[in-house]
Amino acid sequence: MRQPAHGGNLAWAAVLAGCPPDAILDFSASISPLGPPNSAIAAIKSQIGNLKHYPDPNYSELRLALSHFHQLPFECILPGNGSAELLTLIGRELAQLAATILITPAFGDYYRTLAAYNAKVLECPLSLVIGHWSLVIDKGHRRPNGFPQGKTKDKGLLLNNPHNPTGKLFSRESILPYLEQFALVVVDEAFMDFVSPNEEQSLIPVVQEYPNLVVLRSLTKFYSLPGLRLGYAIAHPDCLAKWQLWRDPWPVNTLAVAAAIAALQDTEFQQQTWAWLPPARNQLFQGLNEIPGLQPQASAANFLLVESQESTSQLQQQLLKYHQILIRDCLSFKELGDRFFRVAVREESDNQRLLTALNSVLSGQWGVEGGE
Numbered sequence: 585m586r587q588p589a590h591g592g593n594l595a596w597a598a599v600l601a602g603c604p605p606d607a608i609l610d611f612s613a614s615i616s617p618l619g620p621p622n623s624a625i626a627a628i629k630s631q632i633g634n635l636k637h638y639p640d641p642n643y644s645e646l647r648l649a650l651s652h653f654h655q656l657p658f659e660c661i662l663p664g665n666g667s668a669e670l671l672t673l674i675g676r677e678l679a680q681l682a683a684t685i686l687i688t689p690a691f692g693d694y695y696r697t698l699a700a701y702n703a704k705v706l707e708c709p710l711s712l713v714i715g716h717w718s719l720v721i722d723k724g725h726r727r728p729n730g731f732p733q734g735k736t737k738d739k740g741l742l743l744n745n746p747h748n749p750t751g752k753l754f755s756r757e758s759i760l761p762y763l764e765q766f767a768l769v770v771v772d773e774a775f776m777d778f779v780s781p782n783e784e785q786s787l788i789p790v791v792q793e794y795p796n797l798v799v800l801r802s803l804t805k806f807y808s809l810p811g812l813r814l815g816y817a818i819a820h821p822d823c824l825a826k827w828q829l830w831r832d833p834w835p836v837n838t839l840a841v842a843a844a845i846a847a848l849q850d851t852e853f854q855q856q857t858w859a860w861l862p863p864a865r866n867q868l869f870q871g872l873n874e875i876p877g878l879q880p881q882a883s884a885a886n887f888l889l890v891e892s893q894e895s896t897s898q899l900q901q902q903l904l905k906y907h908q909i910l911i912r913d914c915l916s917f918k919e920l921g922d923r924f925f926r927v928a929v930r931e932e933s934d935n936q937r938l939l940t941a942l943n944s945v946l947s948g949q950w951g952v953e954g955g956e
Contacts, residue, residue, distance in 0.1 A: 596674045596912070601904040608904075611927040611938055612912035614748075614775070614887040618860060618931075620843070626699040627846035628839045634877050638836050646836070649845045650816060654788055659821035662828070663844075665835040667774055667802045667815030671697045673827040674770055674798060674817075678740040684890040685736070687743040689750070689917040691772070692797030694742055706739070706919055709919060710750065719919045744772035745785060749917060749926050751882065751883025757784045770798045775808035775885040776817075780858045783884075788818055795820040797933035805886070807847040865929045871939040872927075877946055886929045889914075896925040899945060907941035 593612075601608060612631035643663045651658045658697050664670040673695030683704040686694055690707075698705050741762050744755045761942040763769050788799050796818040803812040817824065847853070872880040882944060892899065896913050903909040910929045911927050914920035927938065944955060 597904055597910040600901060601910075603908055605949050606823075607908050609907075609930075609934060610939065610953055611930065611934075611936045612910045614809055614810045614926075614928045615805055616778075616857060616859055616886060617934065619806075619849055619926075621807060622841040623662055623805065623846040623853065624807060626807065627842040631838050631842040633760070634838050635840070639834050639836060639841060641833055643836060645842065646844055647843045647847050652854040653848045654818065656788070656791065656818065657821075660818055660824070661813065661816055663816045663821070663836050663841075665815075666804065666813035667800045668693055668774065668813075669798055669831070669835055670773075670817045670827075671847075672700065673830055674742075674800075675703060676701050676830060677823070677827075678742065678768060681740045682738040684740040684742055685766070687741075687747070687920040689914075690742075691744060691748050692916045698742075710747070710752070719728040721843045722894060739766055740768040740770065741766045742770045742772070744774065745787075746775045746779065746883070746885040748772075748775065748885070748887050749887070749912075749920070749924075750881055751885045751887060751889060751916060752881075753779060753785060753884035756787060756790075758792070759787060763790075763797055767797065767921050768796050768798065769794075769802075770800065772800045774800065774802040774805060775887075776821045778857070779862055779921070788789070795823070798823065803847065804842050804912070807843075809840075809843055809847070812837070812843055814840045814844050827880055832885055853866065858929075861929060864932060864935065868929055868935045868939070869928070869934060871935065872942070875939070875942055875946060878942070888929065889920075889924060889926050893923075894946065895922050897922050899942075900924065904944045905942055906938075906945065908929060909938055909941050911938075 594610060597608050598605040645856070646663050647658050647661045650661045662670070665667070678698060679701030683706050684698060684834060685706050685708050688707045688709050688838055699742050709863055745759070747907055759771065771787050773786055786799070789795060791799060796819055800815065800817055802815045804814055805813065864884065865886070865888070869880050872878050872888065872890055879891040881889045883889065897915060900911050901912050911925045914924040914926060915922060
């Protein structure tokens with residue numbers, strides 16, 4: 585079976601581990617372990633009888649809920665079949681520009697959508713300085729280190745914040761200057777929900793000031809609903825109206841709409857997640873940092889990027905074979921290769937099981953202490 589480019593492929597992992605997919609402890613997909621919220625499940629059940637009807641093609645109720653949630657006009661919001669569908673629309677938009685600057689290492693789906701429309705890609709690498717990734721600004725040109733010299737007004741910029749796979753959170757102020765320099769700026773905020781409201785750096789509050797800004801959000805990671813496929817774009821209404829003409833009708837199903845509306849109103853679940861993540865992430869970070877040969881990177885998201893002195897693809901296979909644990913290798917990130925892996929933050933007992941398994945594998949004990 586072909587090695588997956590994304591995390592969360594339990595069918596592939598189960599073949600290597602020799603066990604059923606539901607026996608795999610999955611650290612490869614950065615999904616909250618706390619959900620789905622009970623409110624979302626109840627909303628899904630309440631809509632079963634409506635499956636005999638088509639969804640509202642304008643998604644008015646969902647857009648209104650998102651409008652209230654972000655304090656934005658209804659017209660600035662476009663729901664999609666996961667952020668992947670919206671990325672495809674954005675790829676078509678970016679392909680009309682001279683080139684797109686891509687901050688690397690980058691989520692593999694960015695390359696997919698840009699290649700689908702033959703968009704020209706110019707890569708701009710983040711700098712790794714003493715274990716911390718940063719967007720280095722050249723004071724003379726106010727460009728990230730590595731940006732091609734010359735004009736940018738005919739180009740697009742695509743980045744994510746917090747950054748995947750490093751977990752780096754860029755300040756809003758560090759991104760704002762590029763809105764004046766680029767024809768189109770796309771900021772993928774798929775993991776911004778995990779940053780507490782007093783620390784988050786979303787560009788959503790300035791969308792109405794910049795017609796060339798698009799912000800992408802996902803409702804599936806924070807609320808543990810990846811199987812429903814639901815994301816949304818926030819941008820100028822003219823841009824969104826054009827995208828509506830490009831895509832198939834009814835991209836978001838009735839159950840996803842119901843779950844999203846309920847989840848957005850579930851303030852108790854949101855507060856629970858913000859309270860859970862920092863200590864759980866710190867526990868996992870400290871545990872990884874104590875294992876010889878591993879160097880975790882600081883993260884603002886619900887995952888950690890870890891540098892390893894050993895081959896991480898081999899480590900991945902050993903963890904599966906002896907412990908039924910799946911981590912995310914970073915082979916699809918060409919800048920990282922076989923010396924980095926990424927792990928989701930899970931609940932304390934799961935995190936400890938991973939740390940015990942890593943210790944046993946890296947010390948050469950293989951299946952000792954928890955391996956079956």
